[in-house]
Amino acid sequence: MRTDEEGDGPDLRHHGDAEVRDGGGALVDLAVNVRADTPPDWLRDRLAASLGSLAAYPDGRAARAAVAARHGLPVERVLLTAGAAEAFVLLARALKVSRPVVVHPQFTEPEAALRDAGHTVDRVLLRAADGFRLDPAAVPEDADLVVIGNPTNPTSVLHPAAAVTALARPGRTLVVDEAFMDAVPGEREALAGRTDVPGLVVLRSLTKTWGLAGLRIGYVLAAPETVADLERAQPLWPVSTPALAAAEACVGPRALAEAADAARRIAADRAHLVAGLRELAARGLRVAEPAEGPFVLVRLPEAAAVRHRLRGLGYAVRRGDTFPGLGPQWLRLAVRDRATTDGFLAALRRALG
Numbered sequence: 592m593r594t595d596e597e598g599d600g601p602d603l604r605h606h607g608d609a610e611v612r613d614g615g616g617a618l619v620d621l622a623v624n625v626r627a628d629t630p631p632d633w634l635r636d637r638l639a640a641s642l643g644s645l646a647a648y649p650d651g652r653a654a655r656a657a658v659a660a661r662h663g664l665p666v667e668r669v670l671l672t673a674g675a676a677e678a679f680v681l682l683a684r685a686l687k688v689s690r691p692v693v694v695h696p697q698f699t700e701p702e703a704a705l706r707d708a709g710h711t712v713d714r715v716l717l718r719a720a721d722g723f724r725l726d727p728a729a730v731p732e733d734a735d736l737v738v739i740g741n742p743t744n745p746t747s748v749l750h751p752a753a754a755v756t757a758l759a760r761p762g763r764t765l766v767v768d769e770a771f772m773d774a775v776p777g778e779r780e781a782l783a784g785r786t787d788v789p790g791l792v793v794l795r796s797l798t799k800t801w802g803l804a805g806l807r808i809g810y811v812l813a814a815p816e817t818v819a820d821l822e823r824a825q826p827l828w829p830v831s832t833p834a835l836a837a838a839e840a841c842v843g844p845r846a847l848a849e850a851a852d853a854a855r856r857i858a859a860d861r862a863h864l865v866a867g868l869r870e871l872a873a874r875g876l877r878v879a880e881p882a883e884g885p886f887v888l889v890r891l892p893e894a895a896a897v898r899h900r901l902r903g904l905g906y907a908v909r910r911g912d913t914f915p916g917l918g919p920q921w922l923r924l925a926v927r928d929r930a931t932t933d934g935f936l937a938a939l940r941r942a943l944g
Contacts, residue, residue: 601699603702608804610910619931621925625802626853627931628802634801634841637840649830649832655671657842662812671809672825672829674796674809675809678810680704681821681825685821688735688736690731690733692734694730694740696716701766713734714915717746722879724754725755738768739758739767741767742774742883744884745923747888748879755782756782769781771885773795783812797841801841801846806837808834860929864924865878871940885925887924888911888921889923890921894910894911897942906938908923910922
């Protein structure tokens, strides 16, 4: 683990959806971490029903109250956003910080948003040799904003809650991106709902588990004064009426039970994928383990060439070299059902030659 300053490095604006744009729509998508076969029919019905209210301006009070109730928080600690990505922009623009630090490898939008807002960003790079595990002592003591993902995209590492909260300090904002936490059985190590950690800001996304990337809905959980600062940086009516309907629906009892079932299936499907990948160790492939998210990070020789061969065989995977701390030998693979995984593993064996 080391601290590094941003230079002319990876393309922070490259995301998995680029792998399936411009003619890639026919590929089997293992590049984007959105759960397949979503949104479910009951959620589609809720979204369709909301269209009758489009003539009125969005009213987020019911959705905000539902999210607050889901986490046992007062509504003053909740801010609804147009996806978790908007929250990174709001944080970068609204918070007065002098030394922001982003723990990498992780989702690159937090750093991109901070840089766009004029901040100089320091990086703490977690090492593959350490299993990409967090050492809180590696974060500079004078950092007044620290951003970390949990479970982390793309490494699939689930950091212990105690290690993450050890980053908290008086005068420091600690941003924890929990966009994939609902894909972890039992949401163990989650900090959403905690009010005892100074400066804690938790971000959640509803786009991954529910297949709503095109709708854009997420939320922030933070101290009321932080929520108020972020809300002032938002435009009027930032979340659409259908997105508010989705937020209210996706934090209800039925949805939480379905998400819990999905998390258990993802864990089983991930174990199947990892077992198949381990069989390719003789060909130089290594899996970053233990994986806890709905995706897996792998390292292999000539990964770029393998990725292109996979496209020719009908599969899209996520390149890893756009994540700070990784390089051209890394690929990220979304977890899919066993039949899809078996087809992919057969294609990967061919691509490895």
